[in-house]
Amino acid sequence: MKIYFAPLEGITGYIFRNAFSGIYGHIDKFFAPFISPSEKCPMTSRERKDITPENNSGINLVPQILTCRSDCFIEAAKELQAMGYSEVNLNLGCPSGTVCAKGKGAGFLPETLALQKFLDGIFSYAGSSDLKISVKTRLGYYDPDEFYDLVDIFNGFPISELIVHPRIRSDFYKGEPRKEYFAYALEHSKCPLVYNGNIFTAKDYDELSGLFNVSLDTVMLGRGLITDPSLADKLKGFASDTYLARFRKLHDTVYQEYRKVMSPDINVLYKMRELWSYWQNLFEGRERDIKRLLKARKCAEYEEIVSSIISYSTLRSNSVA
């Protein structure tokens, strides 16, 4: 079984990836949050810093590109190849209003003729330059039945892996994934498939495998891995008695690394608050402290609350056991 770490913009940047991979194993590939190339510039200095190999040593990283222009995709891919990357991922799933309004991400899905032409362009480049292109897609923009045509389109290209998040744009990340459409892909797609969406526990994975009547070979995990960083260990059957110690190490490493590159305190704390929006459910009975932590405006205050939460807690057993 292979486990991929989903890209989560604002969360799984190089600081988080390094901290995570130094403490937890069993991730076969990390996907970087998207870069968004423009006509003038294949990537910003901030985007470059996130994916440069020197900031990702020992991490099997796949950069992701968000665009609806084949020329911009190819220019960005050339830069990524020059950095040493042999696979890039195309984002056809981002549901954000500003992204979709520009016809990118999930906003590209209903433009099937333009999409076909775009894929012709980038795969003809890939064929001549030994580049692998994987695709991360939703089912459609307006209606999940758009997926039937999309599968036919994708079948015309040598996509190295097709990662399917079985929701439409207006679902954003809410509600149950429309798993029956992934079952359709299992029958009709010629591309190697990766399932993504709402796997938070080993039980969720087992239920999916039962539903599809196959043991899913490759899954991509996002929020589930942030919420329970040892989820990949559990899915692969590696038991551990160090959940809390490793969680503390992950927290402290991410926090210290953010402190090195960010100021004032409040900017660091904004980043940590986002993580705690996932972690808060791990600490049963500490709701009042977590509320205080989410309001802290100074690092000293934050550190004191974190210490008291982590030192005197056990992780909530049903989330992480």
Ligand SMILES: Cc1cc2nc3c(=O)[nH]c(=O)nc-3n(C[C@H](O)[C@H](O)[C@H](O)COP(=O)(O)O)c2cc1C
């Ligand atoms: C805060 C946030 C940021 C995200 N950023 C990206 C991104 O940069 N690229 C992408 O393809 N998907 C992005 N996603 C979608 C995730 O990669 C993933 O598809 C989604 O969270 C569903 O998987 P999960 O249920 O395992 O979390 C983002 C999702 C969230 C919640």
